[in-house]
Amino acid sequence: MLFINDLLNKEQYIEVKNLLASAGKIGSGLNQEVYAVGGLLRDFLLGKNVNDIDLMTVGDGIRFAKELAHSIGINRVVSFNKFGTALIPNKPFQIEVATARGEKYDANSRKPSKIVYTNVEEDLSRRDFTINAMAMDIYSKDFGKLYDPFKGIEDLKNKCLRTPLDPDETFSDDPLRMMRAAYFASKLGFRIEKDCLHSMKRQSKRIEIVSAERITEEFIKILSTPKPSIGLKILQNTGLMEIVFPEIHTMHGMNQSTEWHHKDIFAHTLQVVDNSAKLSEKMELRFAALVHDIAKPSTRRIDEKKGYTFHGHDVVGGKMINKVANRMRLSNKLSAYLKKMTRLHLRPIALVKSEVTDSAVRRLMVAAEDDLYDLMLLCRADITTKNPKRVKKYLSNFELVEKKMKNVMEKDTLKAFQSPIKGKEIMNICGIKEGPMVGHIKKSIEDAILDGKIDNNYESAKNLLNKIKSNFT
Structure with a gap:
């Protein structure tokens, strides 16, 4: 069994390590297994900065989240009872806590139709890619122990994106994962494993069940990567671009x-x-x-x-x-x-x-x-x-x-090229009431400034107005 304690001793991770240690102690007190999971571990292993902290516990995730929030002085916890998850709006690291679970899906929705609370390995199996399907024990006595049942570390080393289970199942259950494959390939410079790529081509039309908002969110993530063309080519080559x-x-x-x-x-x-x-x-x-x-x-x-x-x-x-x-x-x-x-x-x-x-x-x-x-x-x-x-x-x-x-x-001094004379003064000088004519006169003054016929100042604009007002009255 691999331990990765040394990685956490780097200066950039000290604050995260301390928070994880505190979470582990709470797990011990509640007699619940607690793990750091997902992108947090991936970024640790790649030596990247951490933005969010994902925790998974075998037991009541919402109760655990409330205990953790209280221990770090945060009064608010956003709970999602149906999924056994909770969000702690902590700074600088937002914390998400999930109960270890398995999920079942209906054919016409990417939202789980059935939640079954389970163990660590089954929870990891439902995740999108092996590089995100690892868990580090933060339970006090086993702190730093890494669980990698789907060879995520090997895929990180090989720069390969692969699903923990059959990709047809993974992508059919949640088609947005195909967009995420393009995103991670573009962000990390990884290749998508051959079977996964073929599955994306077969499953591409499944993306139609995903909301426009979620598709756009992932699309924008691709555009935000260092070389967006990598992800955009994947979308094109798999048939996803034609749809999205x-x-x-x-x-x-x-x-x-x-x-x-x-x-x-x-x-x-x-x-x-x-x-x-x-x-x-x-x-x-x-x-x-x-x-x-x-x-x-x-x-x-x-x-x-x-x-x-x-x-x-x-x-x-x-x-x-x-x-x-x-x-x-x-x-x-x-x-x-x-x-x-x-x-x-x-x-x-x-x-x-x-x-x-x-x-x-x-x-x-x-x-x-x-x-x-x-x-x-x-x-x-x-x-x-x-x-x-x-x-x-x-x-x-x-x-x-x-x-x-x-x-x-x-x-010029370029004052946004608005008429130096305001609408009320135009109405007074021209003897007209409020209406479209005021806008036409202002535009004539602005055009004269833009064309260099008069200087961009009040006196020049007023002199022009007195000359042209008869054209509008």
Whole structure:
């Protein structure tokens, strides 16, 4: 039997070790076996930082959780009586306590229809992957003893994702585990064992019984990994992408101009996502990279001279985001961000030409608002050619655009380009009542500022208003 006490003596784990020791003492007092399980052990063995603590006890998990919470000075415990689990909102480590159990599932739901309280090994057998199906005894006298009935340590060493039981059973019971396979492969750089991969292909349609919210949650986790393309390719190759994100699936095998090195739109898009991951840890930017060319399949046309064209794919793509956001239950904030980035991703490069006016630069800056920096990162991520000369040329172009933006900002003070004169004063000067006309007048003033016809200050705006008010009264 393997003991892993030495791993817990590392400085990064001392606080966790002390908490586990306290939990073990409570287990001893209640005469209950208590184990550290799941991702906690996996991260220990991989030398990664710990975010959450998962405990499993053979006995009353909820009673144990209440005792543990009381011992560490926490008054609140969130209990889930049906499953025998409880959540302790501890900081910096959230603690989840589960009663050792087996589960039975109905064909049309990933929620267990029957819970049977059981022993350690049977509890571990119901888990998603062997690397998460290990348990460390924290019962005082056996503290540090590792139980590994499904050879999880061996799979960690071999960087392999494998299910404890027959993968058809594991994935059928909870189809979301297939998304998690893609996530762990992407996060850890592990390969999925052959039988598991084949099972995912057979079981892919089972993902339809999972709620959109849970699917999106796992999808976003994949986008948040160091190299998201690993997980995204797995979704595509197993048939899951066609179900969870059909607009991305449609890109696969669809050619575009050789100018972009990747003839395949799907391959190009995944490279843009990975590039964005190198440039920023911001998940939203990576999502924008994934959908920036979402309308290319529907706008693709063949020109005798130019080859494939995708006219208007930026505008059409922005509209398509509405459908995606509704299906995936995306927040309004994320949806608005994705629409903006998709609509604007072609505009910066159009500003390279020498004849471009300050007005055109201002309009892009105002349209991008606080996301201007992200937009420029997306444009850089969109460079996927392997030709060094082209890379140098594209980067030089974006540097030129950024220089133009800086010059415009230095010229203006850029006060968000709202009319310096407010609605009430417009009504007083023009002698009109509240209504759409006030908005039209404000827009005329704002356009004059954007076009550089007047300075962005109160006096200039008021002088213009006095000149044009007769046009609106």
